[in-house]
Amino acid sequence: MKLYNELAEWWPWMSPHTEYEEEASLYLDIIQRYHPDVKQALEFGSGGGSNAYYLKRHFAMVLSDLSREMLEVSRRLNPECEHIQGDMRNIDAGSTFDLVFIHDAITYFTATSDLLAVMQNAKKHLNKKGILFIMTDQFTETFRPETSHGGIDKDGRGFRYLEWTDDKDPEDFVTETEYLYIMKNEKGEIFRESDSSISGLFSMDTWEKLLAEAGFKTTFERIHYTTETGIYYGMIAEQLSAE
Ligand SMILES: C[S@@+](CC[C@H](N)C(=O)[O-])C[C@H]1O[C@@H](n2cnc3c(N)ncnc32)[C@H](O)[C@@H]1O
Numbered sequence: 001m002k003l004y005n006e007l008a009e010w011w012p013w014m015s016p017h018t019e020y021e022e023e024a025s026l027y028l029d030i031i032q033r034y035h036p037d038v039k040q041a042l043e044f045g046s047g048g049g050s051n052a053y054y055l056k057r058h059f060a061m062v063l064s065d066l067s068r069e070m071l072e073v074s075r076r077l078n079p080e081c082e083h084i085q086g087d088m089r090n091i092d093a094g095s096t097f098d099l100v101f102i103h104d105a106i107t108y109f110t111a112t113s114d115l116l117a118v119m120q121n122a123k124k125h126l127n128k129k130g131i132l133f134i135m136t137d138q139f140t141e142t143f144r145p146e147t148s149h150g151g152i153d154k155d156g157r158g159f160r161y162l163e164w165t166d167d168k169d170p171e172d173f174v175t176e177t178e179y180l181y182i183m184k185n186e187k188g189e190i191f192r193e194s195d196s197s198i199s200g201l202f203s204m205d206t207w208e209k210l211l212a213e214a215g216f217k218t219t220f221e222r223i224h225y226t227t228e229t230g231i232y233y234g235m236i237a238e239q240l241s242a243e
Contacts, residue, residue: 008069013159024054045105049074
């Protein structure tokens with residue numbers, strides 16, 4: 001997506017980190033219930049580092065992402081965290097952790113073989129009692145077509161977007177999202193861009209089976225955001241070998 005590459009500098013205007021405070025605290029509650037003593041965490045697909053901005057207050061975090069530009073945005077917000085560039089299917093962070101956290105970035109995989117590769121790579125990065133927490137955007141059971149908009153003004157610049165997610169073919173395992181962006185720079189000049197993305201749509205049963213194949217036992221935890229009306233679940237994956 002253009003948003004994670006040539007338009008990445010606009011990310012803090014599209015999705016400011018202040019909008020992540022509630023979700024980060026809901027994720028932290030769940031993480032601490034399953035592993036009260038997380039000291040070192042690794043995030044795959046950490047993007048602008050917005051969740052990490054809140055989570056890093058509770059444990060040290062290494063942040064990883066495919067996009068060099070998004071890592072640059074995150075470095076400005078989280079200068080104390082180590083940042084590494086790579087694909088979550090095969091990145092090697094060179095260490096093991098108490099927690100691997102994957103937020104919405106995993107939603108972009110449209111093949112179960114890719115999801116399995118991510119889960120296996122997460123397992124390689126876990127200490128014996130370490131846990132994997134995945135917060136995908138959607139499951140077949142909970143998906144609803146959605147239209148949203150947002151963006152803010154800050155430091156003399158502005159960004160607004162319209163986002164439309166639909167499922168053109170209910171028989172396939174993907175959803176389609178179209179974006180329109182309007183940007184205003186410091187001189188007041190207006191630019192417009194469009195963007196699009198494809199996301200995977202898999203059942204909770206499929207996720208659970210893939211996680212089992214990668215060596216995890218899964219618990220689905222319902223997440224109640226005050227700002228969202230949809231139904232969301234996080235997946236806590238505990239290593240079978242740690243039992
Ligand atoms: C919506 S952003 C993540 C925002 C993040 N949850 C936060 O708290 O700021 C999605 C990110 O996924 C990253 N991404 C997409 N595919 C990836 C892959 N295969 N491996 C690693 N990162 C990936 C993109 O570069 C992008 O930065």
